[in-house]
Amino acid sequence: MLQIPNYPLLFQMADEKAIFCLEHCKGQKIFSFRIPSSCTHCGTGLNDCILRIPPFRLPSPFRDAQKCPCSIVLKPTKGDFLTDYKNSDNLHIGVTNSAGVVYEYDMNGLSFHKTSNWKRCLAIKDFNKDKDFGSWSQYWDFTLDVVSGHQEQWARTRYDEDRHNCYSFVLAFLKALQVPELSSFARDRRMFCEKYILPKTASAAKYITLYRKLMSEPHLVLTNKN
Ligand SMILES: [Zn+2]
Numbered sequence: 001m002l003q004i005p006n007y008p009l010l011f012q013m014a015d016e017k018a019i020f021c022l023e024h025c026k027g028q029k030i031f032s033f034r035i036p037s038s039c040t041h042c043g044t045g046l047n048d049c050i051l052r053i054p055p056f057r058l059p060s061p062f063r064d065a066q067k068c069p070c071s072i073v074l075k076p077t078k079g080d081f082l083t084d085y086k087n088s089d090n091l092h093i094g095v096t097n098s099a100g101v102v103y104e105y106d107m108n109g110l111s112f113h114k115t116s117n118w119k120r121c122l123a124i125k126d127f128n129k130d131k132d133f134g135s136w137s138q139y140w141d142f143t144l145d146v147v148s149g150h151q152e153q154w155a156r157t158r159y160d161e162d163r164h165n166c167y168s169f170v171l172a173f174l175k176a177l178q179v180p181e182l183s184s185f186a187r188d189r190r191m192f193c194e195k196y197i198l199p200k201t202a203s204a205a206k207y208i209t210l211y212r213k214l215m216s217e218p219h220l221v222l223t224n225k226n
Contacts, residue, residue, distance in 0.1 A: 009126060016060060016082060016120065019211060022046075023053035026208055031058070031210060032219035040219050061204040065118035066100035070133075070140045071125035072170060073102060073118055074197065077140055082211055091201070093116070093166045097144055098137035105169035109156035110148055122200045127179065147173045167192075183214070 017033045024039035065073045077090040094104035102115045174186035184191045
């Protein structure tokens, strides 16, 4: 496995703790890594009382790329979403094939053997929701092989951080897929970001903020505005 020299520890990524949410007092949602024994708002013991919202696990936005076949995947260029990511940080983008192997283009050229670095990523994976997965995934893999087969185009010597980078590879692939609803967005990095990436990163940012606050406080109470 390749490791980025400056970030060796990040590959022993800390497990993500589950965030639980529940509501006892009206409009007072309690978030915590552990379900509290009493309502943190009114103090009532929670073992034997009626909850407005019983405890549930807040869905994490993060996925293991290997379990996301035929997807576009995103992660911070350096470090990890939960521990290191800041809003302005660069994101690295790749494509998974039908077996969940990540194809990615960076300063070392095109590679297919660093999937283990993508255990906590964001995945855009609803491109095939109306199609039969079997034939769609064959077509996806075929197109991915054609695009990544243009080895000169994805040589390390041609990599340019601003003009010929990980996005160039992903957009070239999406263009080659020739899916009508995608092609207009695949033509332009900014449009693609607005349509597919920003909604993902915005919801992940909320989760990351909550997660980091809970690392220093046992629980948070968020009051509903309505
Ligand atoms: Zn209460």
